[in-house]
Amino acid sequence: MALDPAVKNLxxxxxxxGLKSFEQMSIAEVRGVVESFSDLQAPNADVARVVDTVYPGPGGDQAVRLYIPESxxxxxxxxxxxxxxxxxxxxxxxxQPCRALAADAKVIVAALSYRLAPEHKFPAAxxxxxxxxxxxxxxxxDFGGDGTRVAVMGDSAGGNLAxxxxxRARDTGAPALRAQVLIYPVIDGTARFPSREENAEGYLVTTAAIDWFWEQYLATPEDAENPYASPAKAADLAGLPSTLLLLNEYEVTRDEGVDYGRRLADQGVPVQVELYEGLVHAVYWMTGAIPRSAELHGAVVEFLGKQFSD
Structure with a gap:
């Protein structure tokens, strides 16, 4: 399918x-560009409460923000x-996306911060x-949540971490999860699928940029084989929670997501894979600039509704 008109315009x-590719930027420039995605978003939805607090991480307290709808x-x-x-x-x-999810799915969204690379390399995050x-x-x-109905969710590198x-929750036996939502996850540090060549340039995040991000993140090249860095390297995927995988046509990482979904299904994990034609990386954060980002949001809301229905 042709590139979505709103995506092409952006x-x-x-x-x-004159925006440079990420691998051509300094760390500070990358962080500034990523923060500027808020300029591409729709107005914030209302929720009953927003609570800023911290959780105790291995490297010290980290921020967590709770979006709590009326209930x-x-x-x-x-x-x-x-x-x-x-x-x-x-x-x-x-x-904005966290508020929208809390309001529309009627869930508490616990958005977490974590230590960033390259100052803090794997396995910090x-x-x-x-x-x-x-x-x-x-x-x-403490904040009106049901600890027996919990999902993890992330996009891009956050999809990796989700x-x-x-x-890790499966391997340690707790906490029990109802679901995982992986939005165009970057999950294989040694991936060599066709989408790396097909979509190498021209679609916001290049193959060179993906490789550069992995280089910033991993402490050693060998870490790319560790399933807790590259979840695609896990030989056993059985016992993982119901999964929603949202992938885009013009993605460097599209095919590694497709392969992960296939392997989850082969090992008995209930999995729903949605491939959005004409879209590119990062559209989940572009709710104001890319109207079709609403399709991804709607899929997440519908999926979570089913997983949390009892």
Missing amino acids: IDTLNEQ ETPLPIVVYIHGGGWVAGSLDVTE PEDAFAALNWVVEHAA AVTAL
Whole structure:
């Protein structure tokens, strides 16, 4: 399918402005560009409460922001992990999508921060994410949550961390998860699928940029074989929670997501894979600029409704 017209218009505009590819930027520039995605978002939805607090991580306290819709009963919880190549991203740039998810899915969204690379390389980020999940479940009742109905969710590098967190929860036997939502996850540090060549340039995030993000994140090249860095390297995927995988046509990482979905299904995990033609990486954060980002949001809301229905 042809590139979505709104996506093409955005890419053309960014090219006219001279935006460099991420691997050509400094760390500070990458972080600034990622934060600027908030300029592409729709107005914030209303929720009953927003609570800023901290969870105790292995490297010290980290911020977590709770988006709580109106409810008289304990609500399901979605632990959301932001993307940004493990290098960038924040609670502020994901404020709008987190508010929308809390309001529309009637869930508490616990958005967590974590230590970023290259200052803090693997395994800092997944250690923080797993600590945050455990803290959220332990304290669920304190903010009106139901600790028996919990999902992990993330986009891009956050999708990687969500998948890793689900693996760790399975491997350690707790906490129990109802679901994982992986939005265009970057999950294989040694991937060599056709989409790396087909979509190498011209679609916001290049193959060179993906490789550069992995280089910032991993402490050694050998870490790419570790399932807690590259969840696609896990030989055994059985016992993982019901999974929603949202992938885009013009993605460097599209095919590794397709392959992960196939392997989950082959090992008995209930999995729903949605491939959006004409779309590119990062559209989940572009709710104001790319109207079809609503399709991804709607799929997440519908999926979570089914997983949390009892």
